[in-house]
Amino acid sequence: MALRQMLRKDTPGSSCTACPGRRWRSVHCPRRQTIKTCAVGPQLATSIPIAPGLRPEPWTNAPIQQNALAELQKRFSADAAPPDEATMKWYLRDRYFDVEEAEQKLRSMLKWRQTFQPQSTTPQMIAAEMASGKAYVHNCTDKYGRPAIVIRTKLHVTGQFPINDSKRLAAYLIDSAISRIPPGGEQIVGIFDLRGFTFAQNADFQFAAFMIEAFFEFYPRRVGQVLFVDAPWVFFPAWEVIKPLMRKYASLVRFLSVSELRSEFFTSETLPPDFK
Template sequence: MSAQIPPGRVETLSSDQELRLKQVWSHFLKHWGVPVDSAKVLAQENNQKPLSTTNTATSENKPKKGGSKLFGRFRKSAPAPKSEPLHKRTSSVTSQRSAESIESAYPHSLIHESLKNLKPEEVRENFWDMLRTDYPDNLLLRFLRARKWDTDKAMGMIAHTLHWRLKDAQPDDVIRGGEQAAYKNHEEGYVKNIELSKATIRGYDKKGRPIVLVRPKLHHASDQNEEEMKKYCLLIIEQARMFIREPVDCATILFDLTGFSLSNMDYSPVQYLITCFEAHYPECLGHLFIHKAPWVFPPIWNIIKNWLDPVVASKIIFTKNINDLSEHIPKEHIPEYLGGEDTYDFDSYQRPDEACDAKLSDGETREKILAERKEIIQRFIDVTVKWIECSSATESKQLLEEKIAISKELSKNYSQLDPYIRSRSVYDVNGTLKV
């Protein structure tokens, strides 16, 4: 697995990129009521030039010419069939285009207006709750990279995501309740998705990114309602985030279309996943492999590809066999049934015993770790204020290094806190997840 730190992360920032990060933090701190003299860094916003960005299609994301005939055939432009219902061709919640239309209502001058329905303390708490073991700066940098280092657009995207996390999806509640919540709340469709293991997090690709194996042949639209489907999607996304460790900051998805037929096709979860990755989990997708696509798939792909942002589309690779997959994934992490060496039984889900959640009732220890976390966060904020206000490049570099060191403390603190706030999943029980 590669441990190389990519460009555009807190450890590898250019001076211009660091300035944009300072601007984002300035807006957050001002909204939270933290005293900070940010006039100098914010004064440079209006006349900023676009920065080159690392999230455009690169040779790393583009499929290699060898073995790409299938990919090329599927990418030929074709309009949606006339018989296709309008709601399946165009969705109000599908792509980045719809997300950006919302974000456009949040310009720089009205950044506080974008958070008008959220209390500052509510936004502050949710921001720190968004973190798992990732660093605070790298979380914000995902939004900056996704918006090509445009501070205003990045702030709009973050505001949109905070509204979504707090007022709509509540993904933190989903991951903390975990699989047990589905059973306790008697959500039959949600439970069925879990027990069928439609999506399983298993193994890593050659860049150290956790792999989510999705088996659409197990899906039928009638098995669950829309709310249950969304919860299952969020559970898998948030569980995948639990596997990510710095400097890795994204996951890989392997859609195995073995046994797929038209009876398995359901556009709603596809639309929802596109929305999540483009609008709320930017820069969290490494590659998306579509494996063994059958002959019925091209018309479906012609519809789906029109919903995709070009950056996301550039990360999609069609594969046909073990040789294609093994270019990106070590054979020991490819399922045996696909020609690899992983003998894991993907149909063997067992509900974790409720006894595994004993630490959830230990409020005393939880409060002690949370108090330590609060102190670490305050130190991070204090150093961030100094970093924004400092006047020399040397001092800025030293303070940024101090921020990184505190981020590592915060990451370690979350590892200690996790069993006291999150119900154990099948991955905790089988030992593949070690937070």
């Protein structure tokens, strides 16, 4: 049930149409078809700057970490389908190697995936809401090697679609973005385009609560940063409601302008088309 990356060889001679001069890397998503994503090549881990935002604790194979992993594996040993080692390590890193907290959070995620079944979502199941254009996974990573989910908030109209359908679309996009993380990377970035946001139509607190839960319970620390672009003044009353729900993770959020997004996070070739 881990969200692994299974990387295949680059297609000879192919290139990224959104990022001229870069090659496509074929990425196999374990629950769907092979997809293509822009990659910066084998030097990614050493050539990109350290990303801002909240990252998980590093795995160093220190004795305390190895002991925590052994204890967590023991706790799941009687389960019919225990999570794999990579998933256990990720949750230990997220919980600062506290086995009790890692187990609790990991079981919560496994229960959600068993009941909600996001891994069974097909493009056809979310086609209607996807066609609204409210969100997509950008073809290229940012300067820090992170796949980006772009959310056009003005196109998310509260109540237009059943809440479970919106949750399914969100999980599908997060899984898709994670499957596109290049070698050496670990996280994704969420970009909320707040231009045109109105409180009456777009302030969906039920969906926002799910997104917070998903980002920090079901996909802990996979979202390294949340960028709020060109937030209008009418957004801030909604933010005052959402911010306390995020607790310490509110520090992941950065308010910035389109020009700052262009200069700090993307190149002219890799910038999402919404911000060109």
